[in-house]
Amino acid sequence: xxxxxxxxxxxxxxxxxxxxxxxxxxxxxxxxxxxxxxxxxxxxxxxxxxxxxxxxxxxxxxxxxxxxxxxxxxxxxxxxxxxxxxxxxxxxxxxxxxxxxxxxxxxxxxxxxxxxxxxxxxxxxxxxxxxxxxxxxxxxxxxxxxxxxxxxxxxxxxxxxxxxxxxxxxxxxxxxxxxxxxxxxxxxxxxxxxxxxxxxxxxxxxxxxxxxxxxxxxxxxxxxxxxxxxxxxxxxxxxxxxxxxxxxxxxxxxxxxxxxxxxxxxxxxxxxxxxxxxxxxxxxxxxxxxxxxxxxxxxxxxxxxxxxxxxxxxxxxxxxxxxxxxxxxxxxxxxxxxxxxxxxxxxxxxxxxxxxxxxxxxxxxxxxxxxxxxxxxxxxxxxx
Amino acid sequence: xxxxxxxxxxxxxxxxxxxxxxxxxxxxxxxxxxxxxxxxxxxxxxxxxxxxxxxxxxxxxxxxxxxxxxxxxxxxxxxxxxxxxxxxxxxxxxxxxxxxxxxxxxxxxxxxxxx
Numbered sequence: 357x358x359x360x361x362x363x364x365x366x367x368x369x370x371x372x373x374x375x376x377x378x379x380x381x382x383x384x385x386x387x388x389x390x391x392x393x394x395x396x397x398x399x400x401x402x403x404x405x406x407x408x409x410x411x412x413x414x415x416x417x418x419x420x421x422x423x424x425x426x427x428x429x430x431x432x433x434x435x436x437x438x439x440x441x442x443x444x445x446x447x448x449x450x451x452x453x454x455x456x457x458x459x460x461x462x463x464x465x466x467x468x469x470x471x472x473x474x475x476x477x478x479x480x481x482x483x484x485x486x487x488x489x490x491x492x493x494x495x496x497x498x499x500x501x502x503x504x505x506x507x508x509x510x511x512x513x514x515x516x517x518x519x520x521x522x523x524x525x526x527x528x529x530x531x532x533x534x535x536x537x538x539x540x541x542x543x544x545x546x547x548x549x550x551x552x553x554x555x556x557x558x559x560x561x562x563x564x565x566x567x568x569x570x571x572x573x574x575x576x577x578x579x580x581x582x583x584x585x586x587x588x589x590x591x592x593x594x595x596x597x598x599x600x601x602x603x604x605x606x607x608x609x610x611x612x613x614x615x616x617x618x619x620x621x622x623x624x625x626x627x628x629x630x631x632x633x634x635x636x637x638x639x640x641x642x643x644x645x646x647x648x649x650x651x652x653x654x655x656x657x658x659x660x661x662x663x664x665x666x667x668x669x670x671x672x673x674x675x676x677x678x679x680x681x682x683x684x685x686x687x688x689x690x691x692x693x694x695x696x697x698x699x700x701x702x703x704x705x706x707x708x709x710x711x712x713x714x715x716x717x718x719x720x721x722x723x724x725x726x727x728x729x730x731x732x733x734x735x736x737x738x739x740x
Numbered sequence: 741x742x743x744x745x746x747x748x749x750x751x752x753x754x755x756x757x758x759x760x761x762x763x764x765x766x767x768x769x770x771x772x773x774x775x776x777x778x779x780x781x782x783x784x785x786x787x788x789x790x791x792x793x794x795x796x797x798x799x800x801x802x803x804x805x806x807x808x809x810x811x812x813x814x815x816x817x818x819x820x821x822x823x824x825x826x827x828x829x830x831x832x833x834x835x836x837x838x839x840x841x842x843x844x845x846x847x848x849x850x851x852x853x854x855x
Contacts, residue, residue, distance in 0.1 A: 419827075419828045497829050497851065498828070498829050503830065
């Protein structure tokens with residue numbers, strides 16, 4: 357059985373992030389280097405030192421809320437300090453791009469130039485973004501503290517969103533062509549680990565870490581040597597990182613409580629835990645998407661649900677759901693909509709219609725690996 | 741730290757509400773003012789006449805240019821303001837969220853440029 361039913365699922369990560377916000381790419385893409393593999397590791401100590409300096413500077417800018425209500429877990433000074441930093445960097449009054457940059461700068465100690473390269477922005481533009489954010493912390497008096505209980509759930513969700521975006525920025529980048537950006541995944545995972553350590557009772561923090569690990573574990577199988585996206589069903593599962601999968605499953609634990617990240621992690625777990633594509637528990641995935649839809653309604657989730665139901669109940673059901681989505685116009689211009697329709701049509705042997713839909717998707721797809729994949733399908737259906 | 745809380749609402753919608761709803765809105769603002777006054781954060785605040793009563797003034801090449809109406813056509817207009825003194829931005833946000841107009845309009849929180 358071959359197919360690419362999971363293309364939408366595979367790329368949903370990216371789509372969620374884009375729904376949060378689009379990155380302003382106002383700089384010139386810099387040349388990728390070997391920054392990730394060696395330098396990042398070798399300079400771990402250096403980075404830690406830098407992060408500490410940067411954090412100290414930020415602490416001075418922000419208001420220390422000494423007269424405010426104490427935040428939770430004030431028992432450990434160091435632990436609380438890092439948590440305060442995260443909340444200050446992710447304050448919702450800062451622009452989203454600044455929140456991400458500031459979090460990287462103060463909690464990972466990446467240099468401004470490294471952050472600029474990771475986000476395909478010029479050094480000057482990134483420096484300006486950071487300076488503006490720090491000025492706002494000072495001038496608008498953004499407090500340096502863990503928010504009090506009534507604000508905590510909302511602000512925690514904001515922190516998780518920043519880490520999620522960070523991971524997605526890295527994950528949507530591809531091996532080889534974009535080594536610097538893929539390094540963002542490692543940083544996002546590191547920060548999510550830190551957050552789980554600092555907020556052990558926050559189920560969504562664990563959910564997010566699990567989600568990141570389960571996706572990152574599949575990285576090596578996602579793109580082939582030619583740089584084309586390999587759909588989940590065709591991936592060589594021996595190339596997945598078994599240790600990372602195991603860690604992701606352990607971090608997630610049993611799905612007692614739901615939530616935006618926990619549900620997505622549970623879906624990722626269904627894929628990661630299946631020894632072969634044929635073993636995938638599609639009915640469970642469809643149920644999880646249904647819950648996700650009620651938790652966080654989004655047309656992208658609807659598209660993924662259509663894929664899961666097509667896999668469970670047959671392509672005709674999927675096509676009907678997709679037709680409804682298309683007539684709603686909610687995903688107009690989104691390449692995975694015609695791509696998914698094309699895959700269902702191809703599955704039904706309607707090659708001419710499938711080829712037309714692949715062509716439609718190709719015209720909209722942005723990333724090279726996705727384009728390479730769609731072009732291959734177009735050839736297979738006799739349209740290329 | 742002082743902040744100006746600008747209450748931006750759709751003045752046409754507010755102009756169209758009935759007497760009962762209008763009285764409820766007024767009561768909401770009165771309650772807000774009393775509570776914030778007790779808390780000691782309120783430095784001042786007023787409701788503004790609609791933009792139909794506004795005048796814009798500019799001086800270009802030493803000439804005073806007077807025009808009717810607001811500076812720019814927007815969906816929401818500044819319909820009032822509060823000047824508050826808060827510990828930090830989070831407190832200002834909390835105070836802003838309690839303004840009745842926040843439920844249908846937008847409150848813009850602007851720090852005062854302190855020297």
